[in-house]
Amino acid sequence: xxxxxxxxxxxxxxxxxxxxxxxxxxxxxxxxxxxxxxxxxxxxxxxxxxxxxxxxxxxxxxxxxxxxxxxxxxxxxxxxxxxxxxxxxxxxxxxxxxxxxxxxxxxxxxxxxxxxxxxxxxxxxxxxxxxxxxxxxxxxxxxxxxxxxxxxxxxxxxxxxxxxxxxxxxxxxxxxxxxxxxxxxxxxxxxxxxxxxxxxxxxxxxxxxxxxxxxxxxxxxxxxxxxxxxxxxxxxxxxxxxxxxxxxxxxxxxxxxxxxxxxxxxxxxxxxxxxxxxxxxxxxxxxxxxxxxxxxxxxxxxxxxxxxxxxxxxxxxxxxxxxxxxxxxxxxxxxxxxxxxxxxxxxxxxxxxxxxxxxxxxxxxxxxxxxxxxxxxxxxxxxxxxxxxxxxxxxxxxxxxxxxxxxxxxxxxxxxxxxxxxxxxxxxxxxxxxxxxxxxxxxxxxxxxxxxxxxxxxxxxxxxxxxxx
Numbered sequence: 001x002x003x004x005x006x007x008x009x010x011x012x013x014x015x016x017x018x019x020x021x022x023x024x025x026x027x028x029x030x031x032x033x034x035x036x037x038x039x040x041x042x043x044x045x046x047x048x049x050x051x052x053x054x055x056x057x058x059x060x061x062x063x064x065x066x067x068x069x070x071x072x073x074x075x076x077x078x079x080x081x082x083x084x085x086x087x088x089x090x091x092x093x094x095x096x097x098x099x100x101x102x103x104x105x106x107x108x109x110x111x112x113x114x115x116x117x118x119x120x121x122x123x124x125x126x127x128x129x130x131x132x133x134x135x136x137x138x139x140x141x142x143x144x145x146x147x148x149x150x151x152x153x154x155x156x157x158x159x160x161x162x163x164x165x166x167x168x169x170x171x172x173x174x175x176x177x178x179x180x181x182x183x184x185x186x187x188x189x190x191x192x193x194x195x196x197x198x199x200x201x202x203x204x205x206x207x208x209x210x211x212x213x214x215x216x217x218x219x220x221x222x223x224x225x226x227x228x229x230x231x232x233x234x235x236x237x238x239x240x241x242x243x244x245x246x247x248x249x250x251x252x253x254x255x256x257x258x259x260x261x262x263x264x265x266x267x268x269x270x271x272x273x274x275x276x277x278x279x280x281x282x283x284x285x286x287x288x289x290x291x292x293x294x295x296x297x298x299x300x301x302x303x304x305x306x307x308x309x310x311x312x313x314x315x316x317x318x319x320x321x322x323x324x325x326x327x328x329x330x331x332x333x334x335x336x337x338x339x340x341x342x343x344x345x346x347x348x349x350x351x352x353x354x355x356x357x358x359x360x361x362x363x364x365x366x367x368x369x370x371x372x373x374x375x376x377x378x379x380x381x382x383x384x385x386x387x388x389x390x391x392x393x394x395x396x397x398x399x400x401x402x403x404x405x406x407x408x409x410x411x412x413x414x415x416x417x418x419x420x421x422x423x424x425x426x427x428x429x430x431x432x433x434x435x436x437x438x439x440x441x442x443x444x445x446x447x448x449x450x451x452x453x454x455x456x457x458x459x460x461x462x463x464x465x466x467x468x469x
Contacts, residue, residue: 002063003046004062007096008064008096009206013203013206017199019073019087020071021071021116022114023110025058026058027157029053031053031155032448033455038178052153065094066093072187074189074190075186075193076255077305079289080289088116089119090113090123091110091116093107094109094176109177111130112173112175123161125159126173127166127171127173131173132439133266133435136451136454136455137430140428143458144341145340147238149177151177183206183258185257185306186254189254204227204313208226208227222315225314227310228303229321229322229325232303235299236326237330238261239333243295243337245337246370247292248272249266251268254302274368274370275363277291279291300330331353334356339352341374341378342374342406343411344412345410345412351405362401369390372427377406380411416464421460427461434454437450439451
């Protein structure tokens with residue numbers, strides 16, 4: 001008997017929220033990546049490679065879950081312009097399972113699985129490079145402590161695709177990701193746009209019951225505000241972790257923000273080389289709307305859109321108070337995230353906030369490599385930092401105050417400085433040049449060894465940062 005525990009929870013919302021679809025029939029299904037650790041969390045780790053490809057390349061149903069995949073319907077603000085013509089255009093909800101560790105509902109969603117009613121003239125496919133980029137993004141973010149979807153599977157599909165932003169024809173793939181929800185802010189926006197108050201109330205109840213069950217109370221007239229408050233705090237925590245990781249998502253439209261606050265759907269992402277609030281990820285973000293330093297404001301703006309559509313289901317003052325939970329949660333979460341990255345204990349609000357403010361000021365002034373700084377100062381050991389290949393960056397006057405603030409904080413019990421990862425001279429990074437260096441051997445001679453070696457390093461990094469936490 002399989003270990004996995006299937007669910008069909010999303011189907012309870014009724015057919016107005018999704019369209020049953022058929023997956024594409026691919027000419028090839030070559031397994032390129034399977035995430036065994038993520039698979040074990042839902043009881044899929046014992047699948048043979050043949051079974052794996054059958055489920056995640058040909059999308060034969062997982063027994064007990066959906067008989068047909070569901071392309072989800074939603075709307076959204078894209079670069080702050082409302083678009084009512086969205087929906088899953090090259091993906092679908094393939095199955096739902098329980099997390100074997102805590103019973104939470106988990107979605108298996110796809111990218112590149114074929115055309116749907118929402119493809120808007122697109123081919124419904126994903127380039128192989130795009131799939132590799134998403135695998136790397138999720139692995140790095142998880143290692144750095146960000147609440148992210150997990151790339152479960154990547155299968156090359158043997159088609160030649162035409163793209164304007166890659167040398168074409170380019171290779172194709174299909175990705176399966178594991179995440180806690182694909183209910184988006186845009187899911188609520190669509191129902192409000194259609195004035196479907198009954199379905200909007202049902203989606204609200206569904207969301208509280210299945211994703212925030214601790215808030216559920218039958219007949220509770222305050223459930224809209226409670227959901228908004230919980231989502232606001234979750235999104236704030238994720239945004240704070242992006243800042244501490246130096247991560248730029250790139251496309252923070254309301255259809256890319258889900259109600260569990262989990263980061264997902266990685267297209268033109270980037271990591272900062274050095275601290276720069278104006279650094280953007282997407283070449284088409286000409287105004288810098290989604291630049292690194294504008295991400296918190298964007299998340300708050302998106303949450304305001306959720307508040308607007310929930311307002312008819314709650315009391316105005318309660319909705320406003322729930323929305324206002326974002327900024328305090330973001331501020332404290334940034335302090336916590338930075339201390340976690342440095343492997344330091346908290347000394348209280350005043351000292352923690354002073355350290356974080358000085359840290360970002362100094363990183364901006366000195367332009368020390370972003371990831372290298374956190375690596376060198378892990379555990380607050382100034383002596384260790386001075387042995388770094390980048391020690392010269394830390395000897396200037398700009399660093400004196402910051403060094404004192406860092407060393408005043410005791411190392412956290414899980415700083416884990418004896419881990420082999422911290423014996424390295426430089427950290428594992430995933431800058432654009434790192435990504436291109438890993439892709440080049442695949443594109444030129446189908447050599448996957450550098451990619452798999454990098455994923456091994458990232459796993460070591462994750463173990464180093466998560467040990468004892």
